[in-house]
Amino acid sequence: MGNLGAKVQQVFDEPGCATNQAKPSKERKQGCNKLLAPGAAAGGCAFDGAKIALQPITDVAHLVHGPIGCEGHSWDSRGSKSSGPLLYRTSFTTAMNEQDIIFGGEKHLYKAIKEIVEKHNPPAVFVYQTCVPAMIGDDIEAVCKAATKKFGKPVIPVNVPGFVGSKNLGNKLAGEVLLDYVIGTEEPEETTPYDINIIGEYNLSGELWQVKPLLDELGIRILASISGDAKYHEVARSHRARAAMMVCSKAMINVARKMEERYGIPFVEGSFYGIGDMSDSLRNISQLLVDRGAPAELLQRTEIVIEREEARAWEKIAPFRKRLEGKRVLLFTGGVKSWSVVAALQEAGLVITGTSVKKSTPDDKARIKELIKDDAHMYDNLKPREMYAILKEARANIMLSGGRTQFVALKAKMPWLDINQERHHAYAGYVGIVTLISEIDKAISNPVWEQVRRLAPWEQAAMRNAVQFHLAQEQ
């Protein structure tokens, strides 16, 4: 556990993280691992976060060493899509029992790895450590080392017992695993001046595929996506990219920064959500490639594609304006998305009535302020009860949020749209933002709202009686 402690420390003290750097040096080292309040906590653990970050690698076996609660409740539930291999959707776990607890689970783990290699022969096996084996002292690093030697293929320890911290920490620890065990271990057959890595994009609902055709058109090659729709060998060879784009700023910043340090791969931060951001991202990627020696004409080609795609997207959004004009949106999501979709929503005539800034950096907050002026509320921590009140009193016409708060809206009989990781629609790129607007329109204009809000006949009668009683009292 000593090693893990040091790793956690190191991940927290992240020079690439603006939020962290803005803190006094003492606090900086403590990082962002908030102490959780027992009985008042929500959210996943470090193991959850690591699985989210690594499971999108589609051709490897993901083996969870722990009792059934860790994998049995969560498998095949993350929406990351694959263009080919499906092994990542098969669940592997040691499902530790009492015998393992008493005698130790290392042998059991080793035999499980052996079975997987014999049955599926994947390019690599990722082994996830959880709380229970960590407590009884199972040394998964040693087991993985022995298995790697024995089976002649990478068996990689992902040391992320849930109790070390949050989902976000798990994302970062997963990134460290890739840096320590995978990236740079193989060489690509060929490289081009147009090779990039995309870091922190998980291809949820196939969002990477909304962006990739544009990169293809520009001749930009994704050498490795870390880790959406990735194959093991691609990640292993990713150290030869010329540039990188880091998509979700909080999840894998350590990977982007360390790849810059180790392999000299410069990176830009960006987002694929929203028209302006998508264009900036394309522009920045091209610029970075040109800076690294790609022919300068790439920049002009990029501008042409941007101009065409922007015009197309705005044209498609325009018809929604009449239907959505003045409708109020409560936008409840984390970090980047809290401002990156705002411009498109506004262009469709929607008014942002409130947004959450819980996970946002000061920089995010400044951008939100600039975009939505002072006619909106910025909520640091909106409790479900208050959220319910806002919707019930119709101070907003629709809520965009994650699945966790879905029923707050629906029980208030208000439209709701999922914009977090379990969502079923893809909202990235120019096509994605049009989808988002069209989904909002579908949600708001559905005829069920009028029906479900209508009072039952007996309630109407009761209401009439109450009004008459009231009037009689006044006379």
Added chain:
Amino acid sequence: MARAVTGEKHCTVNPLKMSQSIGAALAFMGVENAMPLLHGSQGCTSFGLVLFVRHFREAIPMQTTAMSEVATVLGGFDNVEQALINIADRAKPALIGICTTGISEIKGDDLHGFVKTIRSAHPELDPIALVDASTPDFEGAFQDGWAAAVTRMIEELVEVPLMQKRPTRRINVLPGCHITPGDIDELRDIFDAFSLDPIFLPDLSGSLDGHIPDEFSPTTLGGISVAQIRKMGSALYTIAIGEQMHGAAITLEYRTGVPYKLFDRLTGLAVNDELMEFLSSVSGVPVPRKYRRQRSQLIDAMLDGHFYFGGKRVAIAAEPDLLCAMAHWLHEMGCEIQAAVTTTQSPALEKIPVEEVVLGDLEDFELRASGADLLVTHSHGRQASERLGIPLFRAGLPVFDRLGAGHQLSVGYRGTRNLIFEVGNLFIANAHEPTPTTWMPANEMTQPLVSIQTH
């Protein structure tokens, strides 16, 4: 007569099983204004919560003691204490159900002792019922956790009646975890028709039946009240549904003298005849016309349906009591049980009409299901269904890729009738249209492509 066998392998592939911890948490959700609390890392709660949200499509109240690495080493007393105080303060529940996980069990936290100590130090918790249950996720399965929580509620909350006379028409019903909110509604109607007054422990039909509450609530939206649980000792009879509730029924009888009757399932004709007869004798009310009519309808459905069920081979993977209900019923309809896979040991297993019941996972299931006409398991069977090209009837928990899991009906004459239609329609939808090659010997033809219809 089936024997239960365990596979030889070391790696569980595509788990069927879920933990005791969240089975217990779901049982606590059948109590009004309750908050289940898992004593473990926050992930333990988060995974379970998301699973239930996807199944019921409802907000799920569930909290965590949020054990950190340090707290795990030092012991979890402070975390349990703080969690109880925080929940009491924020959610003001009537009951907090505390379930252990592997983490707290291995550390050896004396949860029961913790609760006692915390009780005496915090009078502000006096109005709240606190029930702890030992539910480690390294042994047993979901239905064991459900049963443990019910038994513990009986031990902690039910008052020993002062009088030996039982003047009421009150019936305690202890439903297993495979009994859906829709099933409970159906059973309540049946009991009402005999002028009996049933209460259900747990009662998910009040909390997870998908209704619109008037006000926002951070705890469960309904269910049996703590006051009702306390008075269970004054009932006329207890009915337990599913072998998993046998222990709870015995505990209740031992504590209060209320006699019990166990129904290992309520799907099928004969078992429902038995239920009707029993209710009639307990209540003194003849079987109401409505149910005589429903029985007749069920018989008609069996006659209409048997053409499609007869000789069909079915592979089932489910927790013991659900497996018991489905396997016996399908067998009674003329199906052959080709494979039966389950999660945990149970006396219900040996009576299942199949040679062996495998304690295993969905890989074991898939290997044994090849060539079957129908798969029956929860939504995680969808991958096997695609790979094998065999339709899947979704039963159990979780069902996250279909609507209405909470209202899936399988008890009573009417529930059995509905089930015949649903499963029968799957058989009909997947009947193979004959082609010129249909009657050729198998080795002379290539397999035609078949598209699968699922329910």
